[in-house]
Amino acid sequence: MAKTDLIGGELWEQYSEKVADRMNNPRNFGELTEAEAQKLGGRLVIANEGAESCGDTVRLYWIVDEKTDTIKKATFKSFGCGTAIAATDMMAEMCVGKTVDEAAKITNLDVEHALRDEEDKAAVPPQKMHCSVMAYEVIKRATSIYRNVDISTLEEADIVCECARVTLQTIEDVIRINDLKTVEEISDYTKAGVFCKSCIQPGGHEKRKYYLVDILARVRAEIESERHPEKALVDDFSKLSVVKQIKAIEAVLDEHVRPALARDGGGVELEDVQSVEDGLVKVSLCYQGACKGCAGSAAGTLTFVEQTLRMKLSDKIRGVVV
The missing domain is CATH 1.10.10.1100 (BFD-like [2Fe-2S]-binding domain)
Structure with missing residues (x-):
């Protein structure tokens, strides 16, 4: 059945084909029993989760190999909308083969991403994203049951x-x-x-x-x-960490200073950044190429570099040549 048969109105185009398919043909729907668990040599775990806000509920079944904590089989039963069914079906499938701890790290964002047809196109309309949250929550519930701990320790x-x-x-x-x-x-x-x-x-x-x-x-x-690291902080530049100050300064040098100096065969390297009194930031520079030893470097080039940094980042910057 095509997704156009499942979802009416203009929103249907916002659902992926994977979601539409799993709404109508869930791969992992059904119950697991103690007899099946014994046959597979594992422990049966059953967890329930519900969303009071919309009335959806889900029951998750795991068969877990207690020697390795690996989930050997997973199924679900659900009362809820088609999106919740598709998300829970995908979630159950993603659990199989993982350890319980690995499964507990699966998020609703992981489930939604797995349901996409295209890498950069969401699987469901934004207003239906919450339907995948229950799949995330029921994994936590199953994990708490298997580990015999309160779910609050996992939330x-x-x-x-x-x-x-x-x-x-x-x-x-x-x-x-x-x-x-x-x-x-x-x-x-x-x-x-x-x-x-x-x-x-x-x-x-x-x-x-x-x-x-x-x-x-x-x-x-x-x-x-x-x-835009060069715009990181104009008013509070002096409050940035040294690492962030260096990144912002280097970005300004790369975009606005070095290309201009390179046209005349020159260059500049950042040697050091130090915070001094009254919030001032001392920027130590070393000239390269034609700028090194140039008579105009001490005044003209330094003024150009310093003014550019002050204009783009902070008027508390003071440049020195080393």
Whole structure:
């Protein structure tokens, strides 16, 4: 059956063929029994997980070789939407052959990525991304049962959205992977902030440790800093670590200084970066090629380099030639 037969409306094109196929023909649907476990020489583990927000539930079955902790077989049963069925089916398949500890590291992002037809095209619409979270949660539940430990010892400590059980790591990952720029986009991809909305920003009916607006601002700043290290910090350049200062200075030298000097056969190398009094940053430079020993280097070239660094990074930079 084609996915057009399974999903109506304009959204159907946003689902991958793999998702549509597994909705209709799950490979790993069904129960496992103690008799099957004994036949395979393993231990039967049964775990249940549900999402109160949407009413979906899933039951995961594992047969685990206790000598090696390897999952020999995995199946599931589910009450939920087609996306949840497809995600859980793929999740069960991904568990087979892995140790319990390796399976516990599978995330909902891993499941979604495995369901893609194309590397750079999401398998499901962003508003359905939350349907794969339950697959991630039921693995944790099965692991806790197998290990005979409380699930709280396995859960991510940093839960941002309690309603949708979305972690800080998941939110940071989807922002980076999908280059998200708004809180609304985060909610579309993860369902964080969709329900009680307390995690969106301060002032909701429940106080939260993390808020989406703050996470987004921080991760976006990190992304921009990585993409444009020369713009890393203009106002607070002196507060950067020495390593980050060096990276930012080198980026400015590569883009704005060295090409200009190279046209006249010259060059410049960064020798040292030191923080001095009053927030000033001393940048020690060494001239190369035609610039080395040039009478104009002490004044003209140094002025050019220093002014460029001050304009691009901070007016607290002072250049010296060594």
